[in-house]
Amino acid sequence: MANILVVEDDRATGQLMLTLAESMGHTSALASDGESALRLVRESQPDMIISDVLMEPMDGLELLEIVRREFPAVAVVLFSASRDPEVQVRALRLGSVQFLAKPLRIEQLKKVLEKTLADRASAAADSATTSATLKAPVREITVEGLEEALRPYLPGPRLRDQRFRLARLAKVRNRVLVEAAEGVFNTDMLALLHRHSHRAAGPLEVINFANCELDNLTAEWTQNAHAWLQRFSGGTLVFLQIEKLPLHAQGLLADLVRRVQDVRIVATTRRDPDQLLAEGSLNESLYFRLSLFSMRVPPVSELGSDITEVLLDAVCASSSYNLAGRPDYEGAAREALAAYSWPRNYSELHQVADYIAARLKQPRISLAELPESVAAARWPSLGEHVKEALKLHVDRVVRTTSDAARAAAVLGVPESLLRAHLEEPNDALLAALVEPTSRPSLQAITPSYERILIVSSDDLWRTSAVAMAVRPDRLVLGVPDALAAVSTLLNAPESFDHVLIAPPLDVFSPGEIGRQFRRICPGTTLGLLEAFPEPEDCEPFHEIFDRPDDGDRLERLLGLMRDYREKHSDGRSG
Structure with missing residues (x-):
């Protein structure tokens, strides 16, 4: 698996390419221009760069020329909407391994990624056998082997992609930012990833900002940051839930990360870091220093219809399971599992699996074998969906209008009713929104x-x-x-x-x-x-x-x- 840097000033296209790279099992990062891309390349050398040509102030051709000079082993692929043949000729002369025309086609891009990385791996293997000066790695790191070792935490074939995502953390040598919900990571899993990393010989330190002594920690960062970092030299620092740090402490942490020399940093957040950044809840400097590489581990709730089979995999792997063969579900139990929200994700999935395995006397799971909280789960009613949509509607109208009077006019409700709702949320406003006789027509307002x-x-x-x-x-x-x-x-x-x-x-x-x-x-x-x-x-x-x-x-x-x-x-x- 490779580390891929995408350079694209159009966010939608860039995100598409990141998604494609990650779906193929690679880690990826996004830069919006040539200058920020070059900075990322110098800080953490990627295996491959996919870059647009037409960017300001540094275009893709300038970036290619510098990368070829400073990092000749990095494969570079350029793409452009320009139909000028001179652009393509110059790109290939400067050393681009491929030149693609916009609009990009997913299958074409996929083939280019596979071929370029395969050629690069083959060249590296040839070089390793002929050069006596190459240094042998300290330990053999196999992503496939680590994926298999993660099975006890993420069981079954349907979680293979998630296991590969986590296994790739061991390949990151510097910094990575991971979006992962509650219950994805635990201490044993982090220790396993560390043991299979390039930093295995050094210490592992896990700091959860949700439950640590922040005052003592920030005091150390302020008074003696160098000595604090030296304690983890050659090892791995894991920062859990960085969004729990106050903004002033995030600024201190950003400065600390800037000083890091010989420590690998893995930071996690339970929310979308881009959204935290847009809300002003995440320090911009900390975000860009941590996200040299980034990845997202989907929560259990996104498994959809696969959740029932994943749970069966966990039940069969449980030490409490004593039946022969693989059990099945009664219809009501399957529906309850599909409707459950799994707030604690994989840690809760294993707890539920152990609960079922200890109580299952026949190879068919009914509501009686499920924990009460899971058995009681159901799909929200249409009325509940509508109520939630109305709450979101009111919130967005209030945030995107100039004042309460204007928001009330847009909503078509009395201003006094809206103000009362803003002071203390109540259902009276929501009832007014859906009751046609209780408000004037929007057409009558404007x-x-x-x-x-x-x-x-x-x-x-x-x-x-x-x-x-x-x-x-x-x-x-x-x-x-x-x-x-x-x-x-x-x-x-x-x-x-x-x-x-x-x-x-x-x-x-x-x-x-x-x-x-x-x-x-x-x-x-x-x-x-x-x-x-x-x-x-x-x-x-x-x-x-x-x-x-x-x-x-x-x-x-x-x-x-x-x-x-x-x-x-x-x-x-x-």
Whole structure:
């Protein structure tokens, strides 16, 4: 597995390439320009760089020239939207191993990654057999072997990708930032990763910022940081839940990380670090110093329908399991497990597996064999979904409008009712939002309102897009999933003009959601914000374009939607 640095100033394209690299089992990092990329290369040399050409102030060709001179072993692949043959010729002359044209195709990029890394590995093997000056590694580190060693913590074939993600931590020589929910890491697992790392001969120190003596720790960082770091020289420092550090302490930690010479740092957070950064809850300097490489370990709740099989793997691996063969589920037990939220993730999964294994007398798991908290789990009702969507709606309107009076006008409720809700949340406001007779029509408040609904499970982008789109003559709502969107469309007092759908979504594909929206709101213009949609996803949508990451691009895209709506308003039937 390789460390790959993606250099791309378009965030959506960059994130796509990171996702592709990680899905192939590699670690990856993203830089938005040539200068920041060069800094990352010098701090922690990657195996491969995939870079755009057209960037400011340092373009991809300048970056390639410097990397070839300073780090000749690093493979570089360039890509560009430019059709100028001179650009491609110059890139290949400077040493780019491949030159790709935009728009990039996933399968093409996948083949280039596989071939380039295979060629590089082959060249390294040839060099190792012919050069007597190469230094042998201190210990053999096999990611595949470590993946197998992690099976007791993450059992079964369906968790193989998660095991590989964690196994790759042992390959990181410097710093890595991991997004991992509660219950993913435990002390034994961290010790196992350390024993199989390049730092195995040194000490391992695990500091959980959620339950340590922060005052004593920050005092040491302030008074004698060098001596504190020396205690871990040659070893690994693990910082758990860095988001629990106050901002002033995060600044101290950023300075400490800057001084690190011979210590590997693994930092974790239970929330999306990009979202923490946008909220101002994460020190920017600390974020960029820790995230030379980053990865995310999905929580149990994202396993979907696989959770029941993963639990069976854990049950069969439990020391308390005494039956022959593999058990199965009764229907009610399977439904309860699928509906349960698994708040403590893999640690809870093992506890539940041991609980079942100790009580199972026949090879069929019923509700009686499940812990009470799991057996009582159920899918939320439509009413509960709608209530949660309304709460999010009120929160976003309040945050994206100038004052309470303006927010009340947008919501169509009395200002006094909104102010009472802001002081102490209550259901009276939510009831007013869904009861047509309790509020005036939105059309009566302002006839010129343009209504836009944005659907995406990417909380950070969705919230940013709502804020970018808000105007005095416009109502903009954002919802996280298809169910909330359908509820909003059906309960709205006035129909929406435009719906923008931006992956990632929930369990439904964009095409499925689009077809449902066309059915329930045939007069609404639908836009899909995706660079590479599947053919079957295109049919329901009136406009398809890349996901915008700034206000100007979003306004241009809304202009296209508006033009389409006006042009086809007379004869559209959906």
